[in-house]
Amino acid sequence: MDSAASAGSAKSAVDKNKSQRDLSPAERSIQHGDTDILQGEKVDEALAAKMMLINDTIDEIGFTAHHWKLxxxxxxxxxxxxxxxxxxxIISTQARLEFQPSYATGLTIAVYVGMLVGAIFWGFSADIIGRRFAFNFSLFVSSVFTxxxxxxxxxxxxxxxxxxxxxxxxxxxxxxxxVFLEYLPSREQWLLTLMAAWWGLGQLIAGLFAWAFIPNYSCSDAATCTRANNQGWRYVWYTSGALVFxxxxxxxxxxxxxxTPKFLISEGxxxxxxxxxxxIANKYDRPCSLTIERLQACGQIVQRRKAGSSWLTRLxxxxxxxxxxxxxFATRKMGLSTTLVWFSWLLIGLAYPLYNVFLPSYLATRGANFGEDSPYITWRNYAINNTCGIFGPVLAGFMCRSPxxxxxxxxxxIGAVVTMIFFFCYTQVRTASQNVGxxxxxxxxxxxxxxxxxxxxxxxxxxxxxGTGNGVAIGLNRIMGIVSAVVGQAADTNTPVPIYICAALYIxxxxxxxxxxxEPYGRRSS
Incomplete structure (x- = not known):
């Protein structure tokens, strides 16, 4: 009986090795962990081995309805x-007419300061006390104050x-x-790029709310502007807050x-x-061969804190x-990667606000030049523009999964270079149709x-x-958003100058x- 079992085990191993040989390099790396992204950058051998087992198990379970919900x-x-x-x-122009402040871009600074502190706080807390707390409560906090x-x-x-x-x-x-990445099977990591389409959807919703309320419920000049005849921008906040809630x-x-399993493993x-x-495997009737014994066989990870310390103390x-x-920055290659990623977020943090945050005023002046200066036309064009932004990540998602x-x-x-070309072309727009296009x-x-x-x-x-790496990256992005607001206060954003600056930044x-x-293509994240 033992010899029969041994023969069966040997045959199973041969079949497994044969199936691995039949796989392409990309499929082999994704399914069997041959080339995880940070495989050559191991700092904690036990943790790296456990992460490989977690990745294998997530791939074994595969993509389920749980992932669509996430x-x-x-x-x-x-x-x-x-x-x-x-x-x-969107609402700052009408709010300025009503309140007549001394610092016109104060709201832009306020929103970026809030997002800076939020990115740092939620980012560090995600690595210290876990991902679940921020996932459950961050949107609720935002909805109340909205x-x-x-x-x-x-x-x-x-x-x-x-x-x-x-x-x-x-x-x-x-x-x-x-959160999404740490539950996601390796072969479906391209969906992380596709998920950015939700960003464009948020922009579209903002544009539609503005189109619905601001042209119909707004005052036209500061001399006659009161709260009673300038309710449009308030309606935008109310409806947005209700949606977020x-x-x-x-x-x-x-x-x-x-x-997430990867956070739990890193915490021992x-x-x-x-x-x-x-x-997850039981709920969706999927295989799951992971056991506690297999994880413990990898050894103990490096412990960095005393047992029993409270979450507040750690935070x-x-x-x-x-x-x-x-x-x-554990290795030289990781340090270079972190530095370049953070630098990219600094650059996009300046380029994006200069174009998008100040786009309404620039569109208004361009519309005036073309004889289309009504608020309705301005916000219609803004909504159309934001609709197009939804489909950029959709294309990017499919590009990311292609060799x-x-x-x-x-x-x-490709995205940066083509964007730069269109930025330079935009300064030569001469008609209303070209403007929108x-x-x-x-x-x-x-x-x-x-x-x-x-x-x-x-x-x-x-x-x-x-969480820390992400938080610092987003935080640097927000710092440059504050800088862009100061630039917007001191400079004339109705000119093409911000467009030229944006084009240069994209190069x-x-x-x-x-x-x-x-390069994450064909590899698994840790």
Missing amino acids: FCLNGFGYAVDSLILLIQS IVAGASPSWVTLGLFVCLSAFGAGGNLVLDTT LLSILRITIIRLEE QDEKAVRVLQN ISPSEVFFHLRGL WFWGRRGTMI FTCAISFCLNVYYGTLYAYTPEVFPSAHR VMAIVAAAFPF
Whole structure:
């Protein structure tokens, strides 16, 4: 009997080896962990071995309805981030007419300060106390202050509530990609890029709300502007806040998110990680061969804290923060990757606001030049422009999964270069139709780059430090948003100068993308 079992085992091993030989290199790396993205950058051998087992198990379970739910629920965070970011720029003109502030771009600074603090807070907390807390509560925090912002009695109060609303929304871009990626089978990692389409959907919603309310419920000049005849911008905040509140409820009712297995493994909670994956496998009738014994056989990971320390102690501990920052520079190659990724976020953080946040005023002047200066036409064009932005990440998602476009890096290079070309062409627009056409083309191509960068960033960070890396990246992006607001206050954004600056920045972004040391195509994230 023992010899029969041995023969059967040998035959099974031969069949397995044969099936592996029949696979292409990309399929072999994805299914069997032959070339994980950070495979050559192992700092903790036990943790790397456990992560490989977790990746194997996630691939074994495959893509399920659970992942579609995560795609939508994490996508909500993308949409809310872009919604809150654009609303403040959309309503600022009418709010200024009513409050007549001394600092015109105060709301832009407020929203970026809120998003900066939110990105840092939710990002670091995700690596210290887990992903689940931010996933469940960040949208709710944002919804409350978004609704309250609509009732603001003064410019300063409006800025405060905009900042607090952005604080809640600002953590979503950090967590959405992290949570989705850490549950996602390797062969479907391209969906991380596709998920950025939700960002464009948030922009569209903002544009539609503006189109519905601002042309019909707004005053025309500061002399006659009162709260009673200028309710449009407040309606935009109320409806947006109600929508965000609905999305926050859906997040905690459609799915009961458990902590991600990769976070649990990095915290030494092997039993919980096994249970989470087994629960998914059992619910969707999928195989799951992972056991606690297999994980424990990999050895003990490096422990960095005393057992029993509270989550609050860990959250405010400087040593925790520096531990996660050091982890992003554990090897020379990882340090180069982290630096270039963060630099890319700095560049896009300046280019994106200069174009998108100040686009309404520029579109208004272009429309006036073409004889189309009504608010209805301006906001109609804005909505059309934002609709086109939805489909950029869709194309990027399919480009990322194709070897013809050099994976993620090639997609970013193509997106940045084509965007730069359209930026230069836009300065030569002479008709109303060209105006709409080129702004739509820019939004589409810009989101090809932006959507891919959003996906690439968490893929190349180690799981134990992914929230920190994401948080700092988004935080740097927000800092440049504040800089753009100061530039907008001092410069004339009705001229083509911001367009030229944006075009030049995209050339640099393409060069940086080509220099990235890691390519996630055909490989698995840790």
